[in-house]
Amino acid sequence: MGKLFPDEKDQYTMSFPKRRADRPLIYTGWMAGDQKPSYQPSKDRDRLRIPALNQKKIWLMAILGISLAVGIATVIVLLFKGSPGQMKGNPQSAEGNLPADPAPAPAVPQFPFSELTLPYLRGRQYDSALSDLRFVSESQSYTSYLTSYQSDGFRINGQLIIPKGQSPVGGRPAVVFVHGYIPPGQYRTLVNYASYVDFLARQGLVVFKIDLRGHDQSEGEPGGSYYSGDYVIDTLNAFAALKKAEFVDPDRIGLWGHSMAGNVVFRSFVAMPEIKRVVIWAGAVYTYEDFSQFRISDRSYQPPAQDSERRRKRDELFNLYGQFSPESEFWRQVPATNYLDGVTGAIEVHHARDDAVVEIGYSRNLMDVLNGTDISHQLFEYPSGGHNLTGSTFTQAMQRTADFFKQ
Numbered sequence: 456m457g458k459l460f461p462d463e464k465d466q467y468t469m470s471f472p473k474r475r476a477d478r479p480l481i482y483t484g485w486m487a488g489d490q491k492p493s494y495q496p497s498k499d500r501d502r503l504r505i506p507a508l509n510q511k512k513i514w515l516m517a518i519l520g521i522s523l524a525v526g527i528a529t530v531i532v533l534l535f536k537g538s539p540g541q542m543k544g545n546p547q548s549a550e551g552n553l554p555a556d557p558a559p560a561p562a563v564p565q566f567p568f569s570e571l572t573l574p575y576l577r578g579r580q581y582d583s584a585l586s587d588l589r590f591v592s593e594s595q596s597y598t599s600y601l602t603s604y605q606s607d608g609f610r611i612n613g614q615l616i617i618p619k620g621q622s623p624v625g626g627r628p629a630v631v632f633v634h635g636y637i638p639p640g641q642y643r644t645l646v647n648y649a650s651y652v653d654f655l656a657r658q659g660l661v662v663f664k665i666d667l668r669g670h671d672q673s674e675g676e677p678g679g680s681y682y683s684g685d686y687v688i689d690t691l692n693a694f695a696a697l698k699k700a701e702f703v704d705p706d707r708i709g710l711w712g713h714s715m716a717g718n719v720v721f722r723s724f725v726a727m728p729e730i731k732r733v734v735i736w737a738g739a740v741y742t743y744e745d746f747s748q749f750r751i752s753d754r755s756y757q758p759p760a761q762d763s764e765r766r767r768k769r770d771e772l773f774n775l776y777g778q779f780s781p782e783s784e785f786w787r788q789v790p791a792t793n794y795l796d797g798v799t800g801a802i803e804v805h806h807a808r809d810d811a812v813v814e815i816g817y818s819r820n821l822m823d824v825l826n827g828t829d830i831s832h833q834l835f836e837y838p839s840g841g842h843n844l845t846g847s848t849f850t851q852a853m854q855r856t857a858d859f860f861k862q
């Protein structure tokens with residue numbers, strides 16, 4: 456007895472018929488009606504060897520043929536990939552296996568007053584740098600300089616305060632400090648908000664207090680806050696310039712804004728997602744519907760002159776689009792509160808309940824809006840302090856502000 460298939464245990468058995476010793480056996484396969492494989496003696500000794508040799512040649516030729524066919528097919532495919540236009544819808548570039556160039560960035564919207572809208576402010580580029588630093592003064596805690604940067608082709612000036620001592624590895628945390636409404640002709644760089652920047656600098660923060668266009672020695676027309684994108688653009692270019700300073704940690708630059716600048720820094724924050732921290736003192740006008748609800752009572756406000764560029768543009772804006780309406784396709788693109796999806800970061804708001812200029816309802820309403828977002832937010836209400844958060848409220852609010860920026 457012998458095994459027909461050595462890897463199958465005793466599945467089949469066979470017997471060997473009698474034959475002449477000089478005739479080898481050749482397996483002829485299953486015979487019709489047979490229950491077992493049949494073997495028959497060969498008539499020629501070489502009959503077994505010749506087919507075996509032919510079989511090896513056939514297999515060798517088949518392998519060579521298949522290899523040749525695969526090689527030819529590969530060359531054809533590569534040739535087609537390398538020839539744009541021969542294959543419709545080819546997603547690859549003319550260089551064959553290299554991916555095609557990425558799709559261009561969405562175009563910045565262009566229509567009358569598009570620069571006021573969030574899509575425009577998000578889509579445009581901000582790239583500036585600080586000019587030479589001019590020494591102003593120094594104290595035990597910091598050194599004060601005057602400097603400038605470019606924004607929309609205008610030279611924007613500002614006061615830069617750098618704390619003394621060894622700078623941490625990676626640079627110091629910094630603040631772009633944006634002033635509130637002061638009649639442009641009365642605003643002075645080294646006078647207004649002096650106690651604010653002093654407090655922050657003594658806490659180890661780099662402070663860049665910018666003079667918005669048209670204020671003091673800054674070039675350009677003062678375009679206003681709520682119905683212009685000018686001050687947002689100035690703020691974001693200041694942010695871009697400060698990021699390049701070697702003494703600043705580019706990942707820890709926040710924005711601070713007071714009164715009308717609450718609107719400016721909030722829109723800046725939503726327009727540039729890399730800004731992670733914003734502090735607002737007694738800010739106003741976020742949803743723009745809140746403007747008609749709470750109003751502003753600022754006795755220091757001076758309307759622009761009838762022949763000024765600001766007045767001309769304001770009249771043109773309202774003649775073209777009318778007053779703010781949430782039903783207007785244009786006006787819906789203006790409030791930053793309509794573009795909060797995907798925005799992260801943190802906002803801290805300070806407001807006194809006895810503020811007679813900007814109603815605290817603005818800040819409370821903003822908190823309600825932010826409740827439905829991923830933005831961390833907190834409102835500190837103070838029983839007194841007025842619009843500028845003076846007295847003991849000033850010290851408490853300033854310390855909270857400094858701690859927030861240093862986190």
